[in-house]
Amino acid sequence: MDISMARICKDGFEKEFINEHRDVYGIAYTQNILSGRWKYIILWFLKNKERRYSEIKVFLWDISQGSLTKQLRELEADGLIKREVFPEVPPRVEYSLTTKGQEFIPIIDIMESFGKKYGEKSK
Amino acid sequence: MDISMARICKDGFEKEFINEHRDVYGIAYTQNILSGRWKYIILWFLKNKERRYSEIKVFLWDISQGSLTKQLRELEADGLIKREVFPEVPPRVEYSLTTKGQEFIPIIDIMESFGKKYGEKSK
DNA sequence: AGACGTAGTACATTTTTTTGTACTAATGAG
DNA sequence: CTCATTAGTACAAAAAAATGTACTACGTCT
Numbered sequence: 001m002d003i004s005m006a007r008i009c010k011d012g013f014e015k016e017f018i019n020e021h022r023d024v025y026g027i028a029y030t031q032n033i034l035s036g037r038w039k040y041i042i043l044w045f046l047k048n049k050e051r052r053y054s055e056i057k058v059f060l061w062d063i064s065q066g067s068l069t070k071q072l073r074e075l076e077a078d079g080l081i082k083r084e085v086f087p088e089v090p091p092r093v094e095y096s097l098t099t100k101g102q103e104f105i106p107i108i109d110i111m112e113s114f115g116k117k118y119g120e121k122s123k
Numbered sequence: 124m125d126i127s128m129a130r131i132c133k134d135g136f137e138k139e140f141i142n143e144h145r146d147v148y149g150i151a152y153t154q155n156i157l158s159g160r161w162k163y164i165i166l167w168f169l170k171n172k173e174r175r176y177s178e179i180k181v182f183l184w185d186i187s188q189g190s191l192t193k194q195l196r197e198l199e200a201d202g203l204i205k206r207e208v209f210p211e212v213p214p215r216v217e218y219s220l221t222t223k224g225q226e227f228i229p230i231i232d233i234m235e236s237f238g239k240k241y242g243e244k245s246k
Numbered sequence: 247a248g249a250c251g252t253a254g255t256a257c258a259t260t261t262t263t264t265t266g267t268a269c270t271a272a273t274g275a276g
Numbered sequence: 277c278t279c280a281t282t283a284g285t286a287c288a289a290a291a292a293a294a295t296g297t298a299c300t301a302c303g304t305c306t
Contacts, residue, residue, distance in 0.1 A: 002293075003160065005186035019170065026235040029242025031163040035294085037126065040154040045143065053253055055218055058139055062130035062294050070253065079241075089303035090252035100241060107237065110230050112149040118202075118223060119152025124262075176283055187265050192284065212273040213282035
């Protein structure tokens with residue numbers, strides 16, 4: 001269930017959070033379109049080059065086909081990635097970042113370095 | 124279920140993704156600690172000042188008590204926020220960003236402006 | 247003719263997350 | 277003595293997300 005503006009700061013309480021209420025939709029939108037478990041990693045993986053469905057599946061080998069397809073479809077619907085089907089047999093489908101998706105790269109980069117600083121490298 | 128490094132690029136396939144495999148844990152870590160539905164908005168709400176539990180609850184009025192507590196506990200466990208209990212009656216508990224949490228502010232800021240650019244303001 | 251490979255879809259089941267309801271402690275106010 | 281207040285907890289139930297299994301189409305290779 002997405003976070004709609006209606007779920008943030010109930011009607012009648014805007015005056016208590018006047019600045020917050022005016023600005024929160026920006027972060028709410030971004031939170032919503034990136035809320036899947038694998039979204040960041042998929043964007044990260046597409047950052048430098050387009051990838052075939054099967055490449056993503058090998059890289060994220062532990063995700064189920066259904067989930068991967070769902071995440072990709074959502075990213076596509078939100079305009080972050082482009083899906084290109086080549087009329088070949090067997091089929092070839094390549095995923096890549098759209099212009100909008102590329103604008104997200106700075107976020108990905110900061111998140112990566114944040115994680116490198118604080119995360120543990122161990123499996 | 125968290126994304127562990129074991130779930131990314133199966134053993135034996137590292138050579139195919141040698142650079143990716145070396146760097147992906149950064150983004151995986153960040154994805155994991157921010158994977159709750161309300162995490163970004165909570166961090167965003169704490170960005171400029173500390174807030175009481177009840178303030179957060181009024182702002183995010185549609186979240187259940189249990190969920191809010193869970194999100195706050197997870198953020199605390201991951202070291203992004205500090206929970207301070209004042210020995211008063213009725214109790215007062217204030218949440219604020221830790222140093223680590225403050226390092227996340229640039230990400231929040233970029234996400235907010237990204238959302239402002241692409242999201243819809245309408246309720 | 248039959249098997250192979252890619253990129254999926256469909257659907258029932260399992261797992262995870264979120265919700266709703268009731269309940270608690272401590273103390274000051276009336 | 278009783279009520280109000282804050283910041284929760286506990287637990288069952290509902291909702292959402294993820295999984296596993298089976299199945300498909302289409303040309304190519306053997």
